[in-house]
Amino acid sequence: MEHIVNDLDARLVEIRRHLHQYPEVAHEEFETTKSIRQWLEQAGISILELPLATGVIAEVRGKLEGPVIAIRADIDALPIQEATELPYASRIPGKMHACGHDFHTAAVLGAAYLLKEREQELQGTVRFLFQPAEEKGTGALHLIELGVLEEVQAIFGMHNKPDLPVGTVGIREGSLMASVDGFEIVIEGVGTHAAVPDGGVDPIVVSAQVVTALQSIVSRNVSSLDSAVVSVSKIHSGTTWNVIPQNAVLEGTIRSFRDEVRERVLANFSRIVHGVAEALGAAARIRFYPGPPAVQNDKALTAWSVEAANEAGLHVVTPQPSPGGEDFAFYQQQIPGSFVFMGTSGNHEWHHPSFTVDEQALSPSARYFAILAERALARLVAEV
Numbered sequence: 306m307e308h309i310v311n312d313l314d315a316r317l318v319e320i321r322r323h324l325h326q327y328p329e330v331a332h333e334e335f336e337t338t339k340s341i342r343q344w345l346e347q348a349g350i351s352i353l354e355l356p357l358a359t360g361v362i363a364e365v366r367g368k369l370e371g372p373v374i375a376i377r378a379d380i381d382a383l384p385i386q387e388a389t390e391l392p393y394a395s396r397i398p399g400k401m402h403a404c405g406h407d408f409h410t411a412a413v414l415g416a417a418y419l420l421k422e423r424e425q426e427l428q429g430t431v432r433f434l435f436q437p438a439e440e441k442g443t444g445a446l447h448l449i450e451l452g453v454l455e456e457v458q459a460i461f462g463m464h465n466k467p468d469l470p471v472g473t474v475g476i477r478e479g480s481l482m483a484s485v486d487g488f489e490i491v492i493e494g495v496g497t498h499a500a501v502p503d504g505g506v507d508p509i510v511v512s513a514q515v516v517t518a519l520q521s522i523v524s525r526n527v528s529s530l531d532s533a534v535v536s537v538s539k540i541h542s543g544t545t546w547n548v549i550p551q552n553a554v555l556e557g558t559i560r561s562f563r564d565e566v567r568e569r570v571l572a573n574f575s576r577i578v579h580g581v582a583e584a585l586g587a588a589a590r591i592r593f594y595p596g597p598p599a600v601q602n603d604k605a606l607t608a609w610s611v612e613a614a615n616e617a618g619l620h621v622v623t624p625q626p627s628p629g630g631e632d633f634a635f636y637q638q639q640i641p642g643s644f645v646f647m648g649t650s651g652n653h654e655w656h657h658p659s660f661t662v663d664e665q666a667l668s669p670s671a672r673y674f675a676i677l678a679e680r681a682l683a684r685l686v687a688e689v
Contacts, residue, residue: 310422317411317667320344322393324407328382328400331438334359337380337410341435344414350421353432355451360437360444362453364430365420371429372685375454376674377462377633378413379406379439388658403660405465408649408667410435412463415671420678429682432457442485442596445632449639458685459606460642461677462633463670466624467651471666474614474673475624475646478607482644483534483560484567485596485630490515490578492542493588496551508553509542511587515555516540518577526573527561533570534560534628560628562599597632606643609684613677614645619669629655647673 329337341361345352353362360380387394387401395401402408417433434453438444454460464482469475492512497505516537527533535557542553559574561567575591582589614621624646633644647670649662 314668317415318664321407321411325402326393326396328395328402330384331381331441334380334437348418348421350417361435363433365424366430367427368425372458373430373456374681375432375457375460377434378409379436380410381440385658389661404655405662408465408662412667412670416674419675428686431678439632442632445635454639460636463645463647465649465662466646469648471648471650471663473648474619475622476610477623478602478604480562480599480626482600482631483562483628484599486559487594489592490555491590492553497549499547499549505549506586507549511585512553515581518581522573531566597630597634600631600634600644602643603641606641609681610643613680617673617676
């Protein structure tokens, strides 16, 4: 254990690069799981045996019984062809760690190593959730169903932030990342010859009106003090140039930061789609695909996160909320949680084929979470 901690910087870079070369997408993280288990076992860190196909749950337990906190890292990659040309670029065609989950995993492993070295001083237990399938928005729910939050009083996590420099951490109370809802709309028209449009109901024209009308939701139904996004990102209809088709299919996403806004947007969305379709003689069917709620950081845990960042020598900033989604929010529906943005001086935004992180952020991130875990346990003990 001592040799790992003494050479922590190099070890975390090695781990991160290994993960980066062998990315696995959601629900397929089998080799990633094996590697994480091996790295934990080499350090003598206990692994909880749960019925998980992928993912690992581990613990570092203090000498005395006390509270339990959790630190979460996501482990899945994306179905993206890498274009970084790095010497340790993905060796798996069409798959890439384009969201930095390899960074998260390596950094949280580093925190586990540091806490294992100091386990005699810990005033409780730190549970590590190496979670699969974040990109699908299903991994956190699966772990919750397996009981990983039992006895846990607080949970912490992070996402790398490419637009923040290394040495900076973005910490914000309340809303940090948006709720995520997907949708599919099927407009049912009446097909006809393209030269005789009055003989049918054109679903393409109806779709165009629906897209335009949906833009009024954010501009006219959401308070200027709130924010939301309604994006139609896919439209498919027709098979040839001289036939007005029977149907059109639209897909997209809805993002918001408060439950009340989310409910209002969804209600107005349905009203507008059905109303426009009916007014133009068509019918509409809507299917929503609910994703994670908004990430909502607990007030007390946010304050503890700021204190730990200051102690770790990180520069604390208050970030703008991100319209990206995070299934870490499902944990926060169960227990208090704090999620932060760790600066990584990136060159591109998340999910870009040339995305990468500055590995100098690995050790500071590991030390931050180790300090945060110790301080959080101490605070929880003091509150009893």
